[in-house]
Every structure is written in C-alpha cells, then in structure tokens.
Amino acid sequence: MTVMRDTVVKSLAKITVQGDENGLIPEYEVLVNLLPVKLLNTFSERIMAAAPPDKKAEVEEGLVRAAYECGYHTGCGIITSDIFNDVVLPMVTEGEKDILRGAYAAFTAWGWAKSGIVQLKEGEKMVIRAFDYYEADSGGEGLRGYMLRGLSQAFFDLAYAEPYPDGMDTYICRQSKGIEVGDPYGEFIVTKK
Amino acid sequence: MPVQREESIVAGKGDTGLKGNLSLTHITDLLQFLSSSSKSGMIQLVRHPDGTEGKIFFVAGELVSADSGEKSGLEGLADLLAWEQGTFHFIPGVASAKSTIGLSVQHAIMEAVVLLDRQAKENTANPIREVEERSLQMQQEGRGSAEVLNDLLEISGIDAVVVVGRDGFVIESAGSSARVNIDELGASLAHAINGIEEMGAELNVNMFQDMFIEYGRAVIMCKPVGDAIAAVVTPDASKLGIIRHKTKKLFEELGHSF
Numbered sequence: 521m522t523v524m525r526d527t528v529v530k531s532l533a534k535i536t537v538q539g540d541e542n543g544l545i546p547e548y549e550v551l552v553n554l555l556p557v558k559l560l561n562t563f564s565e566r567i568m569a570a571a572p573p574d575k576k577a578e579v580e581e582g583l584v585r586a587a588y589e590c591g592y593h594t595g596c597g598i599i600t601s602d603i604f605n606d607v608v609l610p611m612v613t614e615g616e617k618d619i620l621r622g623a624y625a626a627f628t629a630w631g632w633a634k635s636g637i638v639q640l641k642e643g644e645k646m647v648i649r650a651f652d653y654y655e656a657d658s659g660g661e662g663l664r665g666y667m668l669r670g671l672s673q674a675f676f677d678l679a680y681a682e683p684y685p686d687g688m689d690t691y692i693c694r695q696s697k698g699i700e701v702g703d704p705y706g707e708f709i710v711t712k713k
Numbered sequence: 714m715p716v717q718r719e720e721s722i723v724a725g726k727g728d729t730g731l732k733g734n735l736s737l738t739h740i741t742d743l744l745q746f747l748s749s750s751s752k753s754g755m756i757q758l759v760r761h762p763d764g765t766e767g768k769i770f771f772v773a774g775e776l777v778s779a780d781s782g783e784k785s786g787l788e789g790l791a792d793l794l795a796w797e798q799g800t801f802h803f804i805p806g807v808a809s810a811k812s813t814i815g816l817s818v819q820h821a822i823m824e825a826v827v828l829l830d831r832q833a834k835e836n837t838a839n840p841i842r843e844v845e846e847r848s849l850q851m852q853q854e855g856r857g858s859a860e861v862l863n864d865l866l867e868i869s870g871i872d873a874v875v876v877v878g879r880d881g882f883v884i885e886s887a888g889s890s891a892r893v894n895i896d897e898l899g900a901s902l903a904h905a906i907n908g909i910e911e912m913g914a915e916l917n918v919n920m921f922q923d924m925f926i927e928y929g930r931a932v933i934m935c936k937p938v939g940d941a942i943a944a945v946v947t948p949d950a951s952k953l954g955i956i957r958h959k960t961k962k963l964f965e966e967l968g969h970s971f
Contacts, residue, residue, distance in 0.1 A: 524881055636882030638971060649885075704859075
C-alpha cells in the first residue's frame with residue numbers, strides 16, 4: 521500500500537473548516553486563512569510590474585521566498601498534524617516518498633493546486649506537475665508559479681534535509697513549464713542547491 | 714479454392730498474390746488482416762539485408778506453422794515478429810505439410826510476444842551496463858512523454874493512453890477519454906496495482922509486469938513505466954496481441970520519463 525490521493529482528498533474534504541481567531545485549521549498549528557486568489561495574484565502582478573528591470577529577478581526571488589517560508593512552516597504543521605496522522609500515515613509504506621505524495625494530495629484537497637509527483641530520486645531530485653494553480657491565471661510575463669516553486673522546495677527540505685527547523689534552504693526549485701505561458705501544465709523541478 | 718501442398722509452391726509462381734514491404738506493413742498487421750478475412754495460405758518472407766527466409770502458414774484464422782531460418786514453431790514466429798526490414802508475399806491456398814503451432818492468429822502472436830520478451834531478458838548479458846548505456850542514450854536523445862503518448866495513440870486499436878503515479882495522480886493522458894473520468898480511472902488503476910503488488914509480495918514472486926482488464930470486448934492494458942503506471946484503453950480485444958507487440962518499445966521509452 522502506498523498513499524492514495526483519492527483517499528486523502530476524500531477524507532480531507534469531509535473536514536469541517538470554519539474560521540475563527542485561530543485561523544481555518546488550528547490543527548496545523550499555523551495560522552491558515554482564506555484569501556481570494558485574486559488578491560494574491562494582484563499583489564504579485566503589481567510588485568513585479570513596479571520593480572525596475574534590474575531588480576525583477578530579485579523581486580521574483582522574494583515572492584518565491586515568501587511562499588517558501590510559508591510552505592516550510594505550514595508544511596511541517598501539515599505533516600505533523602493529527603489530521604495527517606489519521607488520514608495519510610496509515611498508508612505510508614515508502615517513507616519520505618509517501619509523505620510527499622500525501623503532502624501534494626493534501627495540497628490538492630485544499631484547492632491550492634491540482635499537483636503531484638512525476639519523478640522522485642530520493643534526496644536528490646523531484647519533478648512536480650501541476651494542472652491547476654491559481655498563479656496560472658495571473659497577469660504578467662514569463663513563468664510565474666512562485667507559490668508552487670517555494671512550496672515544492674519547502675516540502676523537499678522537510679522530507680530530505682535536516683529535521684525542522686534546521687533544514688531550510690538545502691534544496692532549490694525552478695519552474696520549467698507553465699500554463700501561464702501556454703504550456704499544458706506547470707512543471708517544477710527540485711534539486712540540491 | 715484448390716489447396717496446394719508446400720512442395721508445389723513453384724506451381725503458384727504465376728499467382729501474383731499479395732506483396733509488400735515489411736517497413737510499411739508489419740507482420741502482425743498482415744496476419745491480422747489475413748485472418749480477419751478468413752484467408753488460408755502461406756506468407757513467404759525475406760529479411761533485408763541478410764536474405765534470411767521465413768514462412769507462415771495459416772488456415773481460416775488458425776496459424777498452423779511458422780519458420781524463420783532454422784527456427785520453427787512459436788520460436789520461429791517470435792523471430793519473424795522482430796523483423797523490421799524485408800519483403801512479404803502472400804500466396805493463397807498453400808497448405809503446410811506440418812503443424813508446429815496450431816493456435817488462433819491472436820493467441821499465437823501473444824505467445825510469440827511473451828517468448829520474445831523472455832528471450833530478450835535472457836540475452837541481456839550485462840543488464841546494468843545496458844541500462845546505463847540506454848539511460849545515457851535517452852538523456853541525449855530522449856523524447857518528451859507527450860510525444861511518446863502520441864505515438865502510442867497512432868497504433869491502431871488504441872483509444873486512450875493514461876500515465877498515473879503510484880498514488881493515482883494522473884500525470885499525463887491522451888486520446889479519446891470522453892467516456893472516461895480520467896481522475897477516477899487513475900485512482901482505480903493505482904488501487905488495483907497496489908493490491909496486485911501486495912499479492913505479489915505475499916507470494917514472494919517478481920514485481921508485476923502486465924495487467925489486462927477485460928470489459929466485454931474492451932480491454933485496459935497496464936504496464937509499469939519507471940515509477941509510474943501506463944494504461945492503454947482498447948475497445949477491441951482482438952487487437953490486443955498486435956497492440957502488446959507494438960507498444961513494447963514505446964512503454965520502455967516512456968519509462969525513462971517517470
């Protein structure tokens with residue numbers, strides 16, 4: 521048995537999510553809030569548009585960094601939560617590989633991106649494919665999957681680098697394809713830094 | 714139609730029969746065509762460039778015998794299926810003096826393909842080196858998975874192709890999937906393969922290599938490709954032998970992408 525995406529998605533979809541001062545899912549031990557994707561995309565679009573040409577790469581890295589910081593801490597909250605333990609861990613038979621499968625299934629279940637693992641060389645490389653992610657609808661130029669870049673790097677750090685919180689910045693993620701530039705899907709490749 | 718014995722083939726020389734080139738028409742296609750039209754006779758084959766000769770005899774859809782050089786029976790047929798260059802000549806009404814196979818054309822092709830697979834594995838003298846070399850070659854010349862999927866779709870009888878991760882994530886799909894919820898198919902395949910692999914582990918046998926699911930005439934054929942699973946949907950089970958043969962190399966190629 522390995523982690524089955526449909527089982528994870530169906531189980532997580534049954535959880536009642538109701539926001540209060542502790543956020544939407546207090547069990548993750550990080551504040552998860554509901555924000556319209558339009559807001560996030562507009563923020564990225566404006567900050568990139570405002571950046572002078574020689575600073576664009578730096579601003580882009582900043583956007584990825586924001587997603588990374590969020591993904592690293594939220595990701596740790598997710599994979600150590602009671603929900604994850606109840607739903608995903610009973611199906612884990614292939615260690616970190618299955619944890620990552622479960623993490624992307626959870627990511628899909630919460631509506632962040634319909635994404636999953638295409639290739640995985642343990643501790644070395646991971647290729648992610650995403651068919652639906654909110655940044656695909658953003659305006660601008662070039663590949664703009666900042667959130668998935670940061671998050672994929674964070675997930676791989678959590679799985680294969682030093683234990684939380686010492687494993688930050690061990691891996692790096694680059695985007696090779698994007699729906700926003702006309703490709704049929706977004707592709708994200710994580711490798712050692 | 715008068716039936717000639719093999720020894721009297723010369724008498725049939727005046728018969729133009731059906732002739733062609735193996736680079737344009739594969740032997741499996743030819744056999745499929747002739748058996749579907751209930752023809753009886755002999756296919757004479759010559760491989761290029763070495764001139765090796767082969768013969769296949771069949772009667773009304775049943776494959777009676779096959780010879781390829783010194784090889785005969787299923788071994789001979791397996792050898793002939795691997796021919797890619799050469800010519801063929803179908804001569805109707807010629808019967809074989811011997812019966813070395815005696816199976817339906819479809820069944821015989823399936824058995825020959827299995828034999829071919831087994832021989833290929835046995836003949837791999839240094840598998841690690843070969844895999845490394847092939848891997849290097851693929852890195853240099855490798856095609857994208859979408860391109861390989863499109864080639865799979867061009868094989869007659871294949872309706873749709875889907876590649877799913879072991880967790881049921883649909884990585885890629887192509888073809889007519891209007892009848893199928895592709896996410897449901899991916900999840901179902903992953904669950905089925907998981908069950909089969911658990912059974913294999915319990916029985917202490919090798920990893921699963923093929924799975925065929927029959928639904929009336931339609932068949933879903935699944936194979937592992939790298940760390941993922943590829944499945945082809947065919948609405949016509951009678952073409953399964955040919956499909957299995959023609960997809961072999963493409964599945965291997967697909968395995969390098971996942």
